Amino acid sequence: MVALTNVPHTDLTDLTIAEARTLLDRRELSAADLTQAHLDRVSAVDDRIHAYLHVMTETAQAQAAEADRRIGSGDAAWLTGIPLALKDVLVTTDAPTTAGSKILAGYRSPFDAAVVERLRTQGAVFVGKTNTDEFAMGSSTENSAYGPTHNPWGDLDRVPGGSSGGSAAAVAAREAMGALGSDTGGSIRQPAGFCGVVGMKPTYGRVSRYGLIAFASSLDQIGPFTRTVEDAAILLGAIAGHDPRDSTSLPDHVPNYRAALTGDVRGLKLGVPAEYFVEGMDPDVEAAVRAAIAELAHMGAEIVPISLPYTKYGLSTYYIIAPAECSANLARFDGVKYGLSLHAGDLRDSYETTRAQGFGPEVKRRIMLGTYALSSGYYDAYYVKAQQVRTLVKRDFDTAFATVDAIVTATSPTVAFKLGEKVDDPLAMYLNDVLTIPANMAGIPGIALPCGYKGEMPISLQILGPVLGEEIVLRIADAYERATPWRERRPML
Numbered sequence: 307m308v309a310l311t312n313v314p315h316t317d318l319t320d321l322t323i324a325e326a327r328t329l330l331d332r333r334e335l336s337a338a339d340l341t342q343a344h345l346d347r348v349s350a351v352d353d354r355i356h357a358y359l360h361v362m363t364e365t366a367q368a369q370a371a372e373a374d375r376r377i378g379s380g381d382a383a384w385l386t387g388i389p390l391a392l393k394d395v396l397v398t399t400d401a402p403t404t405a406g407s408k409i410l411a412g413y414r415s416p417f418d419a420a421v422v423e424r425l426r427t428q429g430a431v432f433v434g435k436t437n438t439d440e441f442a443m444g445s446s447t448e449n450s451a452y453g454p455t456h457n458p459w460g461d462l463d464r465v466p467g468g469s470s471g472g473s474a475a476a477v478a479a480r481e482a483m484g485a486l487g488s489d490t491g492g493s494i495r496q497p498a499g500f501c502g503v504v505g506m507k508p509t510y511g512r513v514s515r516y517g518l519i520a521f522a523s524s525l526d527q528i529g530p531f532t533r534t535v536e537d538a539a540i541l542l543g544a545i546a547g548h549d550p551r552d553s554t555s556l557p558d559h560v561p562n563y564r565a566a567l568t569g570d571v572r573g574l575k576l577g578v579p580a581e582y583f584v585e586g587m588d589p590d591v592e593a594a595v596r597a598a599i600a601e602l603a604h605m606g607a608e609i610v611p612i613s614l615p616y617t618k619y620g621l622s623t624y625y626i627i628a629p630a631e632c633s634a635n636l637a638r639f640d641g642v643k644y645g646l647s648l649h650a651g652d653l654r655d656s657y658e659t660t661r662a663q664g665f666g667p668e669v670k671r672r673i674m675l676g677t678y679a680l681s682s683g684y685y686d687a688y689y690v691k692a693q694q695v696r697t698l699v700k701r702d703f704d705t706a707f708a709t710v711d712a713i714v715t716a717t718s719p720t721v722a723f724k725l726g727e728k729v730d731d732p733l734a735m736y737l738n739d740v741l742t743i744p745a746n747m748a749g750i751p752g753i754a755l756p757c758g759y760k761g762e763m764p765i766s767l768q769i770l771g772p773v774l775g776e777e778i779v780l781r782i783a784d785a786y787e788r789a790t791p792w793r794e795r796r797p798m799l
């Protein structure tokens with residue numbers, strides 16, 4: 307027996323997670339109806355967006371029915387009955403996991419990622435697995451072996467950002483109420499920014515990476531996409547926490563993030579780093595970010611000019627460390643253990659044929675860069691040097707957070723660009739992440755949220771905090787969101 311639906315069916319996909327929770331608990335809405343509305347929305351728009359690689363219709367309907375039983379018996383958790391999407395680098399037992407790569411075509415994991423387990427325990431509903439650049443390497447989803455995702459804003463001819471572009475687009479296009487992504491150098495915050503939604507990279511170690519297909523293990527972190535900061539606090543609270551299966555998982559207690567949303571930023575010191583207004587930044591993006599900073603000052607925060615001088619080395623350091631770690635992590639895809647398996651001559655030929663045909667050009671580029679940087683004779687000159695510079699980037703932040711509570715910048719130097727515009731220019735593509743990468747290098751948390759529009763395309767504000775400073779970051783973001791009209795807009799699909 308499902309509860310009555312008092313909310314018009316067409317509006318169900320506009321609800322926030324917090325709003326839906328109230329309606330579900332009051333039995334004014336059923337999880338079955340809420341889920342069906344999202345599945346219907348996927349059927350109506352996803353041929354144009356391509357946010358999903360795999361839609362989990364039957365799983366979702368069964369989870370929704372179970373959620374309705376659980377709500378009926380009065381022990382609902384925050385996410386019971388809430389339709390969510392999962393980036394296809396998170397392994398799941400009841401759906402394929404491809405990481406956007408041909409080399410994992412047909413792969414089915416025998417276990418669930420830790421975050422997937424946690425969401426199942428909460429009784430969440432899985433709409434499907436979302437598109438990603440192959441092995442999360444990219445900034446536009448154009449590196450997916452299964453075709454790109456389209457940004458739901460504007461004329462559908464722009465990228466959603468990447469690598470978690472499918473998750474960002476699914477949330478923006480109302481094809482899920484929230485989603486999980488992974489962020490190694492900006493892959494949650496940049497696509498959240500391009501798609502006008504909220505995206506958060508937590509502190510390194512805050513969320514277990516067990517069952518996340520590894521790209522660069524010392525940088526990867528899982529985090530939420532939502533349409534409000536409050537929903538991000540809810541989703542983060544559900545996935546954060548210690549996991550003994552991830553040796554980098556932090557043992558620290560998980561606070562009630564939602565309780566941190568006081569709406570008040572008075573007296574907080576917000577650092578504005580000169581180095582983050584980079585050359586080549588779109589003047590409209592700069593103007594919107596400066597206006598957001600002025601708004602925060604108007605709300606009572608103290609704005610403090612700061613300097614993070616090593617920022618300028620962040621990008622080049624990242625493009626040594628990330629490929630080095632990826633070349634090691636991707637060695638496991640050899641045609642024997644997972645997915646695609648092509649037989650040719652002897653075992654070595656089979657490895658080479660499988661990898662040659664299974665990996666796309668960007669993944670091969672990264673493996674070659676990383677193998678080179680790790681090879682004997684170059685290791686000290688490149689990898690060790692890059693790790694030393696990484697320490698300097700981290701020290702910049704330590705120094706800054708001795709005097710400020712958080713740092714406010716743009717998320718990306720531009721709004722979403724056109725599909726195809728940067729595919730042939732890897733360096734231009736890499737420049738997208740110049741403002742997001744330093745946080746991964748330092749392991750600190752960061753959130754992206756809308757702060758304006760250029761024409762129809764969203765502009766995004768980034769707020770960075772100290773290690774385990776998720777509460778302060780969420781509090782500032784929520785206060786800003788409440789004081790401004792940006793979250794009211796929705797893409798006209």
Ligand code: GLN
Nearest residue numbers: 442443444490491492493
């Ligand atoms: N765009 C960056 C890269 O290509 C970051 C990717 C990510 O965060 N997963 O490596």
